[in-house]
Amino acid sequence: MGKTLYRVSPEVKADILKRIKEQGIPVSQVAQEHGVSTKTIYTWLGKGVEGQPTIGELVKLKWENQMLLGLVGELTVKLSCTQKKNW
Template structure:
């Protein structure tokens, strides 16, 4: 095995890909946590791609969904505060 190239078991690869897909962690973060290059993980993902939505797309959509939920919460709170102010004023 070439020196400096980490050996990663199939189980660890699947765990990393699962975290990216289900938890929405960025590939760069997963790579850094495991001492890997992001391109290595992108390679694993591209080999794992089937007719399902891309793991990266699912991850991106999860992050976007969370951001939108937070925005809705903020707007709801602001509207509630404005209504209370109008009712009291």
């Protein structure tokens, strides 16, 4: 037996995309919570307006920004420690 197909209401779809975009919740987590495949969600994310970043791109950029901020913080601490040793 195959999977039962059902349509996701526009309201639920909007909620899913909003949670991923604004709250940074992983696609896999939201997919599992709503019983939707990750492939379906990535398809939705890929349907952005031409010339504007897609939600997927925004999520990726937000994640990269957080990683870079963490790296800057680590380097700042290391630099401070090095400067204190040289005093």
